[in-house]
Amino acid sequence: MHTLADLRAGKLAGSKRLDLSCGLTAFPDEIFSLSDSLEVLNLSDNRLTELPADLHRLKHLKVLFCSNNLFTRLPEALGQCEQLFFVGFKACRISQVPPRSLPPRLRSLVLTDNCIESLPEELGQFEHLQKLMLAGNRLHGLPPSIAACQRLELVRIASNNFRQLPQWLLQMPALAWLAFAGNPLNDIHTEEPIRQIPWSQLTLHQVLGEGASGIIQRAQWLDGAGSTEEVAVKLYKGDLTSDGSPLNEMAACIAAGRHPHLIPVEGEVFGHPQQARGLVMQLISPRFxxxxxxxxxxxxxxxxxxxxxxxxxxxxxxxxxxxxxxxxxxxxxxxxxxxxxxxxxxxxxxxxxxxxxxxxxxxxxxxxxxxxxxxxxxxxxxxxxxxxxxxxxxxxxxxxxxxxxxxxxxxxxxxxxxxxxxxxxxxxx
Missing domain, CATH: 1.10.510.10 (Transferase(Phosphotransferase) domain 1)
Structure with missing residues (x-):
């Protein structure tokens, strides 16, 4: 992480990437001193509500992260940034996406966890669009014009208000990755029975991995019969991820059942002291x-x-x-x-x-x-x-x-x- 002091002192001259997270309430003009080099700008985790109208002075800017700020409207200044292809405004308070806020070379639009109820029809004009991440908003539908985005491959619309999936979306020629759990779609899922494993039978050890949805730790499971087994325990976070709700992930993992090429689930954690949800899974060999x-x-x-x-x-x-x-x-x-x-x-x-x-x-x-x-x-x-x-x-x-x-x-x-x-x-x- 860079500091505003270093930026002001000229210590970051020529930088292609700048990461500033220091409680900013306004865009620092000193950033423009990097206009001849800056390609990636990360202003996430500040308190910004707007960006300067002349943002396009950063003529080489390709990637902009502004997640966890206080924006209520996607800034229109983005639309004038000719090289900008990645726009990330996750977990802000955005309810409006003006057509003029979309840059001409847009490939990835990440607006996860906001308050958006509708998107502009003009979104269909962006022929380079490949990734559209909209989980955790208030959308009832998508503009049919997006059907013209023939390169669109990944769409995340989980945890919105869709009552049906758009038929035109399902016929898009390049679409390969679609996430839509947590919508009122009346899915045909029925609850699968699963073994309940008391938290008291588990002893957690080192962390094996951590993702957006939870933490996986190596653990020892001492069951009621007195036998001990080395397992992996995944405790789920309650936070929304770019893919959707971790609890939807857990339900699908349970419903998947056993298969030689799926990681076996031994049971569900029961009685966690903070009521955390979790799964006990077979420990995978380090050969993998x-x-x-x-x-x-x-x-x-x-x-x-x-x-x-x-x-x-x-x-x-x-x-x-x-x-x-x-x-x-x-x-x-x-x-x-x-x-x-x-x-x-x-x-x-x-x-x-x-x-x-x-x-x-x-x-x-x-x-x-x-x-x-x-x-x-x-x-x-x-x-x-x-x-x-x-x-x-x-x-x-x-x-x-x-x-x-x-x-x-x-x-x-x-x-x-x-x-x-x-x-x-x-x-x-």
Whole structure:
């Protein structure tokens, strides 16, 4: 984190990124001293209510974070920033999104956890839009004009007021990741019975990981019969995430049940002293590694692989396992919503586990579910393309898999194969 004192003293001259969180109530003019270099500006966690009308003086600005401020209106100054492609105003108090506030090169718009009831029709004019994150607002619908945004791939509309999913949205050719839990959609989910594990039987140890929805810790479980087991405990936060409510994630994780390529859930935490909700899960072997890192600002909707190389048999086994897990979920009326390599654990031999149900949702109805499945098949197709790019095999060896991958990502949603068909095809290779 940078300081205002260093900025004023000229110590940050030439910086491409600036992070200022120091209780700001007004935009510091000194930021303009970086106009020839600044590309990423992070003003999150301040008390700002507006931005200067001449923000476009930051002529190289590409990314702007302004989360956890006091804005009630998306600033119109953004619309004049010609290089700006990422706009992040999470957890402000925004209720208005003027058309003029949208920059011409907009790719990622993050307005999670605000007070927005409607969006401007002009949003459909932004041909570069790939990521639209709107969870935790008051939306009843989306402008149909967005159907013109043919590159739109990721949409988060969880925890709003949608009573049905827009049909035009479900037919968008590039859409692959959709989160919509926590809306009054009358989903067809029924509660699944699950073992209740008393908090008193659990002894927590080191933190294994922490995400937006909760913290995972290694733990020892001493059950009523006196046997001891090493497990992982995930305690959920109550806060809204960019994907939706952690409690919706928990419900989907329970409903998913058992599958060889899902992380097994042993039970639900019962009797936590602060009434925290949590799950007890099987402890995963350290032999498993995360397949990739989440998308960067530049890659937008694509994971980052850091030079990973894979054998063809590893790719094939991994793809078959993940397709099988997805078929299992959709058979149970669950849309994962975040089918990405960064949510997959794998071993060198291709053994794999699909995790992170933060964007998962239950089918609103069977017919819509068929379409949701084909949308998620595109996500699998994108994953297959990434695995093929990491694969040490000849074009001849991978030809059939490439053909299947192309079927999965074709723009006509309902012409894509089902997960069952993909699993069969992969098993036959």
């Amino acid at each position: 590694a995360t397949l990739a890192r989440p998308p960067s600002l530049e890659s937008c909707t694509r994971d980052v692989y850091d030079g990973t190389r894979l054998r063809f048999d590893t790719v094939l086994r991994m793809a078959t396992g993940i397709a099988s897990a997805c078929r299992h979920l959709h058979d149970r009326g669950i849309n994962h919503g975040d089918l990405y390599a960064h949510n997959i654990l794998f071993e060198e031999n291709g053994e794999s586990l699909l995790g992170d149900f933060g964007a998962a949702a239950f089918y609103p109805d069977v017919q819509t579910g068929r379409t949701l499945e084909r949308i998620e098949v595109r996500a699998l197709g994108i994953l297959l393309g990434e695995l093929l790019a990491c694969c040490d095999a000849s074009d001849g060896e991978t030809a059939e898999l490439r053909g299947l991958q192309q079927q999965c990502v074709q723009p006509d949603v309902m012409c894509r194969p089902s997960f069952a068909a993909v699993e069969r095809a992969l098993s036959s290779l």
